[in-house]
Amino acid sequence: MTLADAIALAHRGETEGLTCLFEHTAPNIWMMAAVLGCPYIGTAVTQIYRRAWNEVSSLRSPSDLRVWIGRIAFDELLRQPEDIGRNIPALSGDSAEAYRVISGLPRQERTALLLLCGDGCSAPQAAEILSQPDIEIKRAMRRARQTIAAHMKQVGCTKTCNTAWLIAVLEEMRHAQADAAATELEQVLTCVQTGAEYREAEPSVQMEEPVPQMEDTQEKSGFFQKMVPIQAVRIKKHMDGTREEVSCVPLFFYRRIPKCPRQRKFRSK
DSSP, X not given: OOHHHHHHHHHTTOHHHHHHHHHHHHHHHHHHHHHTTOSOHHHHHHHHHHHHHHTGGGOOSGGGHHHHHHHHHHHHHTTSOOOTTBSOOOOOHHHHHHHHHHHTSOHHHHHHHIIIIISOXXXXXXXXXXXSOHHHHHHHHHHHHHHHHHHHHHTTOOSOOSXXXXXXXXXXXXXXXXXXXXXXXXXXXXXXXXXXXXXXXXXXXXXXXXXXXXXXXXXXXXXXXXXXXXXXXXXXXXXXXXEEEEEOOOEXXXXXXXXXXXXXXXXXX
């Protein structure tokens, strides 16, 4: 069955059309939910496809499928809390190491990576899905690629961290995730068709700790410097009159950077 036929059947409410669209898109959506750290993937994916079936009349052609399902999926996934380290498929070698560093990226960079390399979107398509300027998505993608390349070089990976390599890594992740979650995907489809509630299973696969991102100690160009944590301490007074120092949540401040000697001279007075 072609996607055009599936869309036509879905418009008429035929189960075969809806099932075909689900099987074509669900493995990728599941992998994206895992990379974004969604703690309850099955519940989130079920909600995505329930919304999709309710809005299937807005899907006009196969060329619109990627943006149509992507807009619904990321609207749901980006509202989910993050639980990094769960729901990760078993990988080996460079792919496992790449997954570790990808999972430690800021969420904006992971989203750009998933759309441009994992889903095959163009920058304008990704901008339409996220309702963001495409220049911001390109910048996030560039930062993600630089971080991954630096880490892979540090661990001794000899492969070039270019777009083609990232696409291949995410493709391997998608297949591994689809194989590991085959039963869950069948349960999601049944819940969407019958309206039943999805029952989450305990995660059977745990990921190693994500690669921590190195703090950038260099001063930013412009008027302000990077946020600097300052440990705050408050004094707790007890009923017996004794006092105790208690550590608080670190505070963050921007330190103003003078731009020229004249400003430095003015500030020193």
